[in-house]
Amino acid sequence: MAARQKILIVDDDNNIAELISLYLTKEMFETRIAGDGEEALTYFREFDPNLVILDLMLPGKDGYEVCREIRQIRDTPIIMLSAKGETFDKVLGLELGADDYVIKPFDSKELVARVKAVLRRYKTAPAKTPSETPNAKIVEYPHLVVNQTNYSVIYNDQSIDMPPKEIELLYFIASHPNQVFTREQLLDHIWGFDYIGDTRTVDVHIKRLREKIKDYGNWSIATVWGIGYKFEVKRS
DSSP, X not given: OOOOOEEEEEOSOHHHHHHHHHHHHHTTOEEEEEOSHHHHHHHHHHHOOSEEEEESOOSSSOHHHHHHHHHHHOOOOEEEEESOOOHHHHHHHHHTTOSEEEESSOOHHHHHXXXXXXXXXXXXXXXXXXXXXXXXXXXXXXXEEEETTTTEEEETTEEOOOOHHHHHHHHHHHTSTTOOEEHHHHIIIIIOTTOOSOTHHHHHHHHHHHHXXXXXXXXXXXXXXXXXXXXXXXXX
């Protein structure tokens, strides 16, 4: 019998946390509840969840800080909960590494559906070992090697740590030089048709890539205004 997937629920409102736990338990998930930021980080290390449901408004360390610290440890999927519906709050949550953002009040069945959708599209990256297969998914440019087979990126002779989705996005556009993709096309290809989210997710991931990899000489991650993005390569 397969082990149940584990969900860490972080919310200082115990009634909400218990309700979420009840619905997830019915769907055969194992849950644990944390009531503040410090407890969340302790449980995260002990419980080793497959996904974290994280409220933003917490006593002590808020959800943004907890998300930031979790991201320094590993790439476990995070769904943020918040009564804040402003675009700025959503974007900040995504930029810190959240995989989805749910506004309170929410429908519990919808939240469970989002949990399942995030877990479906999340894949743990394989160990970063050199590939020996002839069909390895590798693209190379001056000072840049993107290997989707072993989920590694080498930039300026340095290994760059990236979550799987950033590597998949970079590999996809880099393997189609000078081809323009709309945000919708990138969202469908990288995250899948069942992804519950919007195209801002693509913008956030492109921004993270640009922070880690600067344009070099004859190649760049280019914005095509009003359309989307492309990996631009200038032929010498």
